[in-house]
Amino acid sequence: xxxxxxxxxxxxxxxxxxxxxxxxxxxxxxxxxxxxxxxxxxxxxxxxxxxxxxxxxxxxxxxxxxxxxxxxxxxxxxxxxxxxxxxxxxxxxxxxxxxxxxxxxxxxxxxxxxxxxxxxxxxxxxxxxxxxxxxxxxxxxxxxxxxxxxxxxxxxxxxxxxxxxxxxxxxxxxxxxxxxxxxxxxxxxxxxxxxxxxxxxxxxxxxxxxxxxxxxxxxxxxxxx
Numbered sequence: 001x002x003x004x005x006x007x008x009x010x011x012x013x014x015x016x017x018x019x020x021x022x023x024x025x026x027x028x029x030x031x032x033x034x035x036x037x038x039x040x041x042x043x044x045x046x047x048x049x050x051x052x053x054x055x056x057x058x059x060x061x062x063x064x065x066x067x068x069x070x071x072x073x074x075x076x077x078x079x080x081x082x083x084x085x086x087x088x089x090x091x092x093x094x095x096x097x098x099x100x101x102x103x104x105x106x107x108x109x110x111x112x113x114x115x116x117x118x119x120x121x122x123x124x125x126x127x128x129x130x131x132x133x134x135x136x137x138x139x140x141x142x143x144x145x146x147x148x149x150x151x152x153x154x155x156x157x158x159x160x161x162x163x164x165x166x167x168x169x170x171x172x173x174x175x176x177x178x179x180x181x182x183x184x185x186x187x188x189x190x191x192x193x194x195x196x197x198x199x200x201x202x203x204x205x206x207x208x209x210x211x212x213x214x215x216x217x218x219x220x221x222x223x224x225x
Contacts, residue, residue: 016050021058023048028067028078029168035080039068067169081166083219090215093163097144097211098204100160101191103151105200112150116192119143123189132182140185141168143192150195180217187213 024044027033039059045052059076062068069079081089108116119139126136144164148157187210194203 017054017057020044020048020050020054021061024055024058025062025067025165028062029165031169033078035078037078038074039076039078041076066166078169083222086215086218086222089163089166090211090218093160093167094208094211096156096160096163098207100148100151100153100156101195101203101207102200103153103156104147105195105198105203107152108150108195112146113196115146116143116196119146120189120192120196123185123192127182127185127189132185136185137181140188143188147192147195177217177221184210184214184217 024033024039033039041052041055041059044055048055059068063070063076066079068076070076104112119142122136122139123143126132126139129136141164144160148160151157187206191203191206191210194206
């Protein structure tokens with residue numbers, strides 16, 4: 001967790017409990033807290049300059065969503081997915097993302113096409129660097145957001161957003177394998193190109209391959225721990 005205390009902006013009008021919930025959730029999603037790490041109420045309360053009540057409420061919500069769990073004699077820790085849960089998430093993700101790219105091919109608007117073309121350029125520039133930079137990983141998520149939006153299916157987008165939180169929070173472990181981040185970026189670029197070219201079936205197949213490769217990388221990373 002960052003050392004500097006958090007200062008909520010005056011324009012942030014949402015309740016403190018919601019701000020605290022989003023702050024902790026993003027810390028998990030972004031890998032500040034990793035699987036197995038303890039989350040200590042007192043430390044968070046001092047960090048966020050709030051009482052322990054909204055911290056406790058936020059952790060309860062996060063536990064109900066599967067992001068954390070309470071262990072005897074250890075307290076609240078960031079959850080670690082079981083192999084069965086990993087397979088379940090990736091299986092669902094494969095189907096939903098494949099549907100999203102299929103719909104996006106049919107419904108892509110010019111502004112979204114322009115945005116995706118720019119992302120292809122950015123990904124190519126990132127891949128041309130001798131060393132892959134962590135900041136370049138944002139293009140992965142930006143591409144997904146545009147494609148999900150282009151699908152014009154609010155319920156599908158909602159389901160994908162929920163799964164994406166799990167993927168970002170836990171499955172980034174797979175990208176710690178040497179070369180996996182670069183390969184995943186290449187896979188994303190190829191999916192985007194297929195969408196831009198109107199190749200719905202090809203985009204679906206590439207999406208399924210990408211998700212399967214991500215699952216394999218995650219499982220391999222777990223075996224190495």
